[in-house]
Amino acid sequence: MSVPVLWTYDLDEACYAARLTAALAGAEVTLRAVDVVPGAETGSAAFRALSPMGRVPVLVDGKVVLTQTEAILTDLARRGERGAALLPDTPEALDWLIFAARDLSAAGRARAAALFGTGDARAAGEARAALLVLEDRLTAQGLRGAGFVAGNTPGVADLALFPGFALSRDWGLGHEAFPALRLWARRIRMLPGFVGMPGLPAFP
Amino acid sequence: MTLTTDPVALNDWYPVAGLGAAPGRTLLLGQEIEIDGAAVRRTDTGAALATREKWGLLFASFGAPEREIFDMAEAAEPDRRFVPCGWFTLRASPLRIVENFLDMAHFPFVHTGILGDEPHTEVPEYRSEIRRDVDEVWATNCTFFQSQIAATESAGDFVQLSYRVPTPFSVVLYRVCPSAPDRLDAIALLMQPMTEVLTRAIPLMWLVDDRSSHTELVRFEQVIFLQDKIIVENQRPLRLPLEPRAEIPTRADGSSIAYRRWLKEKGLRFGTTAGAPLAGTA
Amino acid sequence: MSGWTPVALAADLPPGTVAGVVLRSEEIVLWRDGAGPPHAWKDRCPHRGMKLSFGFVRRDRLVCLYHGWEYGADTRCALIPAHPDLDVPETIRATPWQVAETGGLLWVGSRDAGQPPDLPEAMPLRSLFLDAPLDTARTRLRSGGLPGLGEVDLIGDGPLLRFAQGGHLFAVGGHEIGPAACALHLTSDGTAAARAALVPATAALRREVRAQSRGAAA
Numbered sequence: 094m095s096v097p098v099l100w101t102y103d104l105d106e107a108c109y110a111a112r113l114t115a116a117l118a119g120a121e122v123t124l125r126a127v128d129v130v131p132g133a134e135t136g137s138a139a140f141r142a143l144s145p146m147g148r149v150p151v152l153v154d155g156k157v158v159l160t161q162t163e164a165i166l167t168d169l170a171r172r173g174e175r176g177a178a179l180l181p182d183t184p185e186a187l188d189w190l191i192f193a194a195r196d197l198s199a200a201g202r203a204r205a206a207a208l209f210g211t212g213d214a215r216a217a218g219e220a221r222a223a224l225l226v227l228e229d230r231l232t233a234q235g236l237r238g239a240g241f242v243a244g245n246t247p248g249v250a251d252l253a254l255f256p257g258f259a260l261s262r263d264w265g266l267g268h269e270a271f272p273a274l275r276l277w278a279r280r281i282r283m284l285p286g287f288v289g290m291p292g293l294p295a296f297p
Numbered sequence: 298m299t300l301t302t303d304p305v306a307l308n309d310w311y312p313v314a315g316l317g318a319a320p321g322r323t324l325l326l327g328q329e330i331e332i333d334g335a336a337v338r339r340t341d342t343g344a345a346l347a348t349r350e351k352w353g354l355l356f357a358s359f360g361a362p363e364r365e366i367f368d369m370a371e372a373a374e375p376d377r378r379f380v381p382c383g384w385f386t387l388r389a390s391p392l393r394i395v396e397n398f399l400d401m402a403h404f405p406f407v408h409t410g411i412l413g414d415e416p417h418t419e420v421p422e423y424r425s426e427i428r429r430d431v432d433e434v435w436a437t438n439c440t441f442f443q444s445q446i447a448a449t450e451s452a453g454d455f456v457q458l459s460y461r462v463p464t465p466f467s468v469v470l471y472r473v474c475p476s477a478p479d480r481l482d483a484i485a486l487l488m489q490p491m492t493e494v495l496t497r498a499i500p501l502m503w504l505v506d507d508r509s510s511h512t513e514l515v516r517f518e519q520v521i522f523l524q525d526k527i528i529v530e531n532q533r534p535l536r537l538p539l540e541p542r543a544e545i546p547t548r549a550d551g552s553s554i555a556y557r558r559w560l561k562e563k564g565l566r567f568g569t570t571a572g573a574p575l576a577g578t579a
Numbered sequence: 580m581s582g583w584t585p586v587a588l589a590a591d592l593p594p595g596t597v598a599g600v601v602l603r604s605e606e607i608v609l610w611r612d613g614a615g616p617p618h619a620w621k622d623r624c625p626h627r628g629m630k631l632s633f634g635f636v637r638r639d640r641l642v643c644l645y646h647g648w649e650y651g652a653d654t655r656c657a658l659i660p661a662h663p664d665l666d667v668p669e670t671i672r673a674t675p676w677q678v679a680e681t682g683g684l685l686w687v688g689s690r691d692a693g694q695p696p697d698l699p700e701a702m703p704l705r706s707l708f709l710d711a712p713l714d715t716a717r718t719r720l721r722s723g724g725l726p727g728l729g730e731v732d733l734i735g736d737g738p739l740l741r742f743a744q745g746g747h748l749f750a751v752g753g754h755e756i757g758p759a760a761c762a763l764h765l766t767s768d769g770t771a772a773a774r775a776a777l778v779p780a781t782a783a784l785r786r787e788v789r790a791q792s793r794g795a796a797a
Binding site: 225234238268 | 644
Binding site: 293 | 315382383384385406511515519520531
C-alpha cells in the first residue's frame with residue numbers, strides 16, 4: 094500500500110483525530126502542514142482544488158482524495174497494522190461515529206469561536222448537550238464493564254469523539270461534570286501509541 | 298462591560314486589528330470599540346481613539362501615552378524573516394500571559410519534547426532587573442537544557458535566552474540562533490487586553506532562518522503558544538496577584554518577581570487582583 | 580446539616596487518578612495514590628496558582644502540571660524540579676480538606692467537621708449534574724424518584740436520601756456547585772447490568788429538572 098498524504102493543521106481537532114488514529118493504528122502517513130491561521134490557506138484556489146469545502150484534514154492517495162473526517166479515520170484504521178480492531182464494524186460503532194460527525198461537530202465550532210473568533214459562539218450550548226448524551230452513554234457502558242463507546246475495546250468512533258471532549262476546556266467547558274468521560278478519556282490516553290495535542294495536559 | 302479607570306492601562310498602546318482587516322467591533326480594556334480602516338472609535342460615545350500603525354498592525358490608545366510603541370531593532374534588518382503568527386483569544390489576564398512567557402521552569406512539563414524534557418528540569422541562575430534608563434524589565438544570561446535544540450542537532454544542549462518586557466502588556470524573547478550563533482532570533486508577544494481576564498495575544502517573530510518553510514515556522518510557534526493556554530486559563534486567581542505573599546516564588550521566578558514589582562511601582566491595577574471586582578468566582 | 584458533604588462517587592476516582600470538583604464555588608482537587616485512601620485539597624498550587632486537578636499522580640504524589648512540583652499525601656511539597664537539589668521548606672504545602680470514603684461516596688469536610696458518617700457499602704450508579712439549585716433537585720427526587728420507575732417509598736432522610744422505587748433501593752447524596760447548579764451522587768443495589776439499565780431514567784431526571792428550572796426562571 095502506498096503512503097498517503099495527510100493535509101493537517103496542528104490546532105484543528107479533526108486533524109488531531111486523524112493523527113491520533115494513524116498513530117494508534119500504526120498507519121504510515123506523510124504529514125503536510127496547512128497554514129490555516131493566519132494564512133487562510135484552506136481558502137486558496139490551490140487548496141480548494143484539492144478540498145472543495147476548504148476544510149482540513151484531507152487524505153490523498155494518488156487519485157483518491159478523502160475530505161470527510163470520519164472517512165479519513167476509517168481509511169487510516171484500515172491501513173494500519175494495528176488498525177483492524179478499530180474499524181466500526183457494528184451498527185452501534187457506526188452510530189456513534191456519525192454522532193461525532195453530526196451532533197458533536199458543535200464542539201469544533203465552539204472551539205473555533207473561542208480561539209480564533211471564526212466559529213459560532215452559540216455552538217457551545219449544543220456541544221454541551223451532545224457531551225451530556227455521551228456522558229450518559231459512557232456511564233452505562235462503564236457499569237456494563239465496557240470501557241469504550243461501542244464495546245470493550247476502542248474504535249474509530251472513540252477517536253472521533255475524543256477531541257470534542259478532551260479539548261472542551263478550550264471553549265470554557267470544564268470536565269468536572271463529566272466523570273464517565275474523564276475516565277474514558279484516561280483509557281484512551283493510556284492506549285499504546287497515543288499522541289497528544291496542544292490543549293491536552295501532558296501525561297506522565 | 299465598561300472602560301477601565303486605571304490610568305496606567307489607559308495610557309498605553311494596544312494592537313486592535315491587522316492592517317487592512319474588515320471593519321468590525323472588538324473589546325479593549327473593557328470597552329467596545331469599532332474599527333473601520335485606520336479609524337478606531339468607542340461604540341458608546343463615538344469618540345475617536347489615537348492610533349498608530351506598526352508591524353502590520355493597527356494600535357490604539359484611549360489616553361495620551363507618553364511613549365511611542367516600543368521598537369524592535371530586528372524589524373529593520375533586511376535579511377530577517379518577519380513571521381506574524383495570528384491572533385488567539387485566551388480567557389486569561391494579559392499579565393498572567395506575559396509572566397508565563399517569561400517562565401522557563403515549565404518547559405519540560407508544558408512543552409514536553411519541544412522546549413524541554415525531564416529529567417533536565419533545573420533552571421540555572423540568571424539575572425533579572427528593572428532597567429531604570431529604559432523603564433523595562435529584563436532577564437539575561439538565561440539558559441535551559443533542551444534535548445532537541447534544533448531539527449539538525451541530535452545531542453541536547455543549553456539554549457541561550459534573554460527576555461525583555463518593554464511594556465506591562467508585551468514581552469519579547471531573544472534566542473541565540475542555532476544556525477547563526479552571533480545573531481538573536483526575536484519573538485514578541487503582544488496583548489490586546491479585551492477585559493481583565495480575556496485577552497487576544499499576537500505572536501510576532503523576526504527570525505534568522507533561511508531553511509524552514511513559513512508554514513513550519515508558524516506551526517512551531519502556534520503549538521507552543523497553545524500549550525500555554527491551558528495554564529494561563531486555569532491559574533487561580535485568574536488575575537495576577539502583586540502582593541508578594543499571595544504566591545510562593547523560587548529562585549527560578551526572578552523575572553516574575555521583577556515584573557510584579559515593576560507593575561506595582563507603576564500602580565497598574567487592570568488585570569491584577571487589585572483591579573475591578575469580577576462577577577463570578579475567579 | 581453535618582459538616583460533611585458527598586462530592587463524588589468513590590468508584591469515579593480509581594487509584595492513581597485526579598478529579599476536580601466544585602463545592603459552593605470552592606474548587607477542590609480529589610486524588611488517590613497508588614492503592615491508598617483518597618485526598619482532597621484546595622485545587623490550587625501555592626506556587627503560581629495552577630489548578631492541581633490538571634496534574635497527575637506519580638510515585639504516590641500529586642504533580643502540578645505547570646512546573647512539576649510534587650506534593651506527597653501529607654500535603655508537603657517534596658520536589659521542585661527547577662531546583663532539584665533544593666531541600667524544600669516544609670512550609671510549602673497544599674491546603675487540605677478533610678476527606679472520608681463511606682457509603683460508596685467520597686465526602687469532604689471542613690476542619691471542624693467532626694466524625695464522618697458511617698454508612699453501609701453501596702454500589703455506584705452515577706453522579707448526575709443538574710442545572711438547578713440543590714434544594715430543587717432534592718425535593719424533586721423525594722417526591723417522584725427517578726422518572727418512569729413508579730411509586731417512591733422514602734426510607735429515611737439521614738446524610739443520604741434513601742428510597743425504594745421500581746424494585747430498587749437507592750441512596751443519594753448531593754452537593755451544591757453554585758446557586759443554580761448541583762450534583763446528585765446516586766448509589767443503588769442490584770447487579771451492574773441492572774444499574775446500567777437505570778441510566779436512561781437518570782438522564783430523564785436531568786431533562787425534567789432542567790425544564791422545570793427554566794420554567795421557574797421564565
